[in-house]
Amino acid sequence: MSEQKKQFETEAIRTQIERSQFLEHSVPMYLTSSFVFEDAEDMRASFAEEKDRNIYSRYANPNSSEFIEKVCKMEGAESGFAFASGMAAVFSTLAALLDSGDHIISSKSIFGSTHSLFTQFFPKWNIATSYFDANDLDNIEALITPTTKIIYAESPTNPGVDVLDLEALGNIAKKHGLIFIIDNCFASPYLQQPIKFGADLVIHSGTKLMDGQGRVLAGITVGSHELVDKVYRFSRITGPSLSPFNAWVLSKSLETLAVRVDRHCANALELATYLEKHDKVEWAKYPFLKSHPQYEIAKKQMKAGGCVVAFEVKGGLEEGRRFFNSIKLLSLSANLGDSRSIITHPASTTHSKLTKEEREAVGISDGTVRVSVGLEHIQDIIADIEQALG
Numbered sequence: 001m002s003e004q005k006k007q008f009e010t011e012a013i014r015t016q017i018e019r020s021q022f023l024e025h026s027v028p029m030y031l032t033s034s035f036v037f038e039d040a041e042d043m044r045a046s047f048a049e050e051k052d053r054n055i056y057s058r059y060a061n062p063n064s065s066e067f068i069e070k071v072c073k074m075e076g077a078e079s080g081f082a083f084a085s086g087m088a089a090v091f092s093t094l095a096a097l098l099d100s101g102d103h104i105i106s107s108k109s110i111f112g113s114t115h116s117l118f119t120q121f122f123p124k125w126n127i128a129t130s131y132f133d134a135n136d137l138d139n140i141e142a143l144i145t146p147t148t149k150i151i152y153a154e155s156p157t158n159p160g161v162d163v164l165d166l167e168a169l170g171n172i173a174k175k176h177g178l179i180f181i182i183d184n185c186f187a188s189p190y191l192q193q194p195i196k197f198g199a200d201l202v203i204h205s206g207t208k209l210m211d212g213q214g215r216v217l218a219g220i221t222v223g224s225h226e227l228v229d230k231v232y233r234f235s236r237i238t239g240p241s242l243s244p245f246n247a248w249v250l251s252k253s254l255e256t257l258a259v260r261v262d263r264h265c266a267n268a269l270e271l272a273t274y275l276e277k278h279d280k281v282e283w284a285k286y287p288f289l290k291s292h293p294q295y296e297i298a299k300k301q302m303k304a305g306g307c308v309v310a311f312e313v314k315g316g317l318e319e320g321r322r323f324f325n326s327i328k329l330l331s332l333s334a335n336l337g338d339s340r341s342i343i344t345h346p347a348s349t350t351h352s353k354l355t356k357e358e359r360e361a362v363g364i365s366d367g368t369v370r371v372s373v374g375l376e377h378i379q380d381i382i383a384d385i386e387q388a389l390g
């Protein structure tokens, strides 16, 4: 008999692997590389995949399985596989699905290492990528060729916080029989479930909002049984699996995802509203500000605007640097989705390898500042930015 589906918060807390003989309340950590068999027949049947059971932690482990089951419930997915990092998830998922000669159509505004994977490494296996502008989905169909296999995107984008219409992308993918993959890390499964809008696979870096406390690296891919099985076959051989320790940390973190992300979003909206009116700020961008160009799309596909706010300090690079050196409370760091607020200057750091034109094409001007708004009291976050702008 199938159990009745519960609300997001309840599934995040109550999805738990079977209790051990000790009847523990909170799930234990299964730090074991391998599992034992009853007898020769049990072992034979297990390796022949006639039984669904743990064999070796490179394939599966109880802690990873719990983490995967939670994310599948959150995303409305059938199946998943957990990885040691977000990039392990991105690489292994694409490597499992693509053949030499295949073609990817990707949004220009994607995570830096994903962009490097597409431009520096995939070409050596004869896998080509064409890019579309996140603000111009009308030109995507013109990029499709007979070898195109995948449409790849992120929304909201980093660091420009542009919002892509997932339903429109899903419809293009369906019409042309392409696999539609979304890196949903910026939204988290609490704010946005791309499978509802036609995504075939959803990838996350668990390092960001899922952990939410800047402790562990992790990644996950979820979607249909059919596609995830291909990802699983490739990954159990090549070995990018998540460690049971990190899986345990992540599964605990997901218990508080909803309450944490609610506060991240409330703080971020308040900061964005404050910045938008500030006379030393050129512009502020946040998906749930009415002034955001894709505000209506954001409202349609997201529960709230996420933790990242982008803005531009008036006065260009020099004033931007002075502003940065005056920050006292916020961390100057490259991570995001942490309980501690983090501030970055993409033009001089994460995106410094791009030319000025390339940066502008993905929405980064010299004075663009990205804040990952944390869980400190909003008055203290605003006070620090206020004194630094001052």
Ligand SMILES: *Cc1c(COP(=O)(O)O)cnc(C)c1O
Residues within 6 Å of the ligand: 085, 086, 087, 088, 111, 154, 158, 183, 185, 186, 205, 206, 207, 208, 217, 218, 219
């Ligand atoms: C951080 C990030 C990744 C990579 O995740 P790691 O866990 O650092 O490997 C991929 N995509 C997005 C959007 C990210 O922010």
